[in-house]
Amino acid sequence: xxxxxxxxxxxxxxxxxxxxxxxxxxxxxxxxxxxxxxxxxxxxxxxxxxxxxxxxxxxxxxxxxxxxxxxxxxxxxxxxxxxxxxxxxxxxxxxxxxxxxxxxxxxx
Numbered sequence: 001x002x003x004x005x006x007x008x009x010x011x012x013x014x015x016x017x018x019x020x021x022x023x024x025x026x027x028x029x030x031x032x033x034x035x036x037x038x039x040x041x042x043x044x045x046x047x048x049x050x051x052x053x054x055x056x057x058x059x060x061x062x063x064x065x066x067x068x069x070x071x072x073x074x075x076x077x078x079x080x081x082x083x084x085x086x087x088x089x090x091x092x093x094x095x096x097x098x099x100x101x102x103x104x105x106x107x108x
Contacts, residue, residue: 024067
């Protein structure tokens, strides 16, 4: 996920996200927070679509190279089980620790 822009107007944020949605670019909007009290942050969910999203900000008629079905993307993201992600991350850490141990043992 990559930050696309900050906007101060919620209506403008909605316009941008709808424009990207209709062109096949899923987005995520984070509301105003401590760092940016007056801004909403708009993120592009798929990093490979960042350049197309930037181009769409300047030119609403820009053709996206690889659009996706945004509804299907959002359903897939919503169906991810947080436990699966947690255990996948733990397994990755264990593998990393084992590799580090093997490398350290070979250096001795």
